[in-house]
Amino acid sequence: MSDDISSLPAGRIRPVRQAKATPDTLARLKSHLGVLSTVALKHLDQSLPWYRGLRPEERAALGLVAQKGIASFVTWYERPTTSPQWVITDVFGGAPSELTRSISLQKALQLIRTIVEVVESQVPDLAPEAEHQQLREAVLRYSREVAFAAADVYARAAESRGAWDSRLEALVVDAVLRGESPDSLRSRISAVGWKSHDNITLVIGSTPAVAGASFVSELRRASLRIARDCLVGIQGERLILMLGGAEESAAGLERLSGYFGEGPVVYGPVAATLKEAPSSAQAAFAGIAAARAWPLAPRPVAADDLWPERVMNGDAAARISLIQGIYNPLVKAGNGLVETLSSYLALGHSLEGTARELFVHANTVRYRLKRVCDVTGWDPLLPREAFVLQTALVVGRLDVEPEL
Template identity: 75%
Template sequence: MPQSRTNAATPAPLASPKTTARGAMPSSSKQPPATAATLDRLRSKIGALSTTTLKRLESELPWYRSLRPDERAALGLVAQKGIASFVTWYERPASPAWVMNDVFGTAPTELTRSISLQRALQLIRVVVEAVEDQVGDLAGGSDEASLREAVLRYSREVAFAAADVYARAAETRGAWDTRLEALVVDAILRGESSDALRSRIAAVGWKSAGRITVMVGSSPPEPSPSFVAEIRRASSRFADDTLVGIQGERLILVLGGISDQGSAFIRLSELFGPGPVVYGPEAKSLVEASMSAQAAFAGLSAARAWPGAPRPVAANDLWPERVMSGDDAARRDLYKYIYVPLVNAGNGLSETLSSYLSLGHSLEATARELFVHANTVRYRLRRVCDVTGWDPLLPREAFVLQTALVVGRLVAASRPAQERAPTRQ
């Protein structure tokens, strides 16, 4: 390839002093004026140049041949418009007509989705080379150098215009994707379950089929412009999918397919602002993630009642505080997951636990109260841990168990006899 073609394929730096803010050539350009003969030859050769260019696109760009007919036609029209606009620009380099509107104005917006910027620049390079090869025939004598320089200058303008088109398209897509993501997060928080939500979930590119967790906390006081991108990079190490929502002072993360929950929650909690960070229980799908979100927000409201809570803390670890703050979901969970299994297990587990907690966590006092050996008390307390997952020998977990007993008794007393949990010794 001649040296001139190499130059044509490489746009000049953006900091060039001869480029205005909009990329058009200033009126003070030192480009020699075009002669009438050269302009006439250029106008008469537009059709032939367009045909030659389209043939070169077919032969030199394999991806161009694989495009759909409508995409190929649109790109061919861009190439033809570029050649026709060059003639006008060559006649009046300081023309106010902006090449972005003139060349790319007829191209559908969908092209920026199917054609990458790299391919668009490859197309520009082929068009410029096709025109440059004909410079000798188009210009006569002294006009050849001027015409060749004009081709190089014009290629720079078109390259800048292409970059501008793709930058604007990227900004538009980014803004729309952000709004769509915010709608999905808001729908999850409100518990919306509809076909519209499912279509939005598909539109944001969510792929995880299960293991969904919602994590909430305060947002940083002054987040940087790259804050959301930083969250996405950090979450991508642990989760398959992430939705980010910022609602005022609250930061919401919807995480799907988490591989290592312990490390993930600790690492991501560092990106939240000051204060508690709470993650909800795991949901089976994104549509069902509203229960995880509601539990997380209820835990966030009640977390201040437990000054020693870890950061982050599970919403289920805050069951007692959530019950005291009026959370019915926590009350139902304590009854369902602790009280009912404990009563159904029988063997005096609920009575032993109740006595142990009311007698100051004393094994000997509990044994005397129940007329059993202290080892029997130890065995039953171990069984309580096996049945409920909470260890009564640990102060915090004993508090959870005691709250579950209180809640369970109140719920059982308020229900008809046939709905109460069965009791057996």
């Protein structure tokens, strides 16, 4: 039967057996531990420029890892196992957090390779010629185990950092929603890598029923295609997305709405500064609360497009916006715009009926309705926008104090 690994049944891969080290070689290895450590540290300093640039405490932490690695190799060579599970704690000890903060995984592997080269170069002094090949193979197998252990350390550290970053990100989003002081908020938001100072958009919807471990990462990647910065907050059944420097792209927001769960998705007005972000968030939350009153609303829908529903739901901010954004400009513009709009809406959107009611030509009515659109940005010829205009007329008239 062939000894080729591919010919063995799955789950029965034959482990590589290592010849037992002789007592003389083991004794020589143990007596040369100090020499090997000294040579390894010197070689690190000479061959790795980034190692020389580290702070003294960082160099000390890495030097300790190197020394433990060499000492653990001797222990492993004396009692070899197929997969030394203890290598993580024995080699890295309490250093994983220090190691991952000091250097990248790529540099850690460079350090391991350098130590392996040092031990290999010392093989002629550590073992008789008959054991040279055996010792070199043992060094290579052990270095592989240490490399896997290093990768595991970095993966665990990254997972821990990811969990902490997610908690910090959620806290920052919550601080924005609560309207914390911009000064204290600025320090928190910079800790999560936020750099945008303008064009801040809050998008709010429901959390998807099934959100896997990679959901937040996928949402963040998709968001960064249309924005410079992105924060994700999950508050129970509510999913909150905060975008910074986002392009004014309806298509982009529409793609992001696919990451939300069922139900309406509402985005607040663009905040010019971080200080105005809480107002945008409040508008979006008010929109979510009132969105069910407009079943045919687009997804996502702007909070400002829900002004009528928000007013009927008791939102004072929407009432003020209708008065200041629509009613007052129409009154200030004069030229019969309020009267023409009121008659047009009351008479079932009839141009001819409005013209007869006001004793003007139908073209005059068309002109005034166009002026209404120019002044307010809402077109009375479109049913939904006519509803917004009618709501503005109602709340505007109620805001005027009656004459006694």
